[in-house]
Amino acid sequence: MERVLILSGSESDRTIVEKITQVLTAFNVEYRYEIASAHRNPAKVDHLVANSTADVFIAVTGLSAALPGVIAARTIKPVIGVPVNAALNGLDALLSTVQMPPNVPVACVGIENGKNAAILAVQILALKDPNLDKKLREFKESLKK
Numbered sequence: 001m002e003r004v005l006i007l008s009g010s011e012s013d014r015t016i017v018e019k020i021t022q023v024l025t026a027f028n029v030e031y032r033y034e035i036a037s038a039h040r041n042p043a044k045v046d047h048l049v050a051n052s053t054a055d056v057f058i059a060v061t062g063l064s065a066a067l068p069g070v071i072a073a074r075t076i077k078p079v080i081g082v083p084v085n086a087a088l089n090g091l092d093a094l095l096s097t098v099q100m101p102p103n104v105p106v107a108c109v110g111i112e113n114g115k116n117a118a119i120l121a122v123q124i125l126a127l128k129d130p131n132l133d134k135k136l137r138e139f140k141e142s143l144k145k
Helices: 013-025 042-051 067-072 087-100 113-127 130-142
Strands: 004-010 031-035 056-061 079-083
Touching: 004 013, 004 042, 004 067, 004 113, 013 031, 013 056, 013 113, 042 067, 056 067, 056 113, 067 079, 067 087, 079 087, 079 113, 113 130
Parallel strands: 004 031, 004 056, 056 079
Antiparallel strands: none
């Protein structure tokens, strides 16, 4: 039963997804990863979002970066977008991810910063998980050293 569902638009996003899964694994957070393009396979995206047990979604996507917004339009759960440098140094994906219409928010991390997306997901989950809260506090403390 996943707590985080990671969706990426294509196989080429796998290196960024690996950064996300490394962090989630380090915090013992259950996740699921699927490739599902908002443009090439919208029915799969719809099915995954509608049937997921996840508390948080992470969407890794480049070019038009529609995937985070498509997910956000279909759920009330938090969505974190990770823009990818597929063209224009990732600026197109970044702007598409942060320029969501009113009332359809998507949190956005820096271009290709999957690690921050995973940490943000852990922070969201830690709000209701004392064990995760403790691990996160220990992690933050270790950054001071």
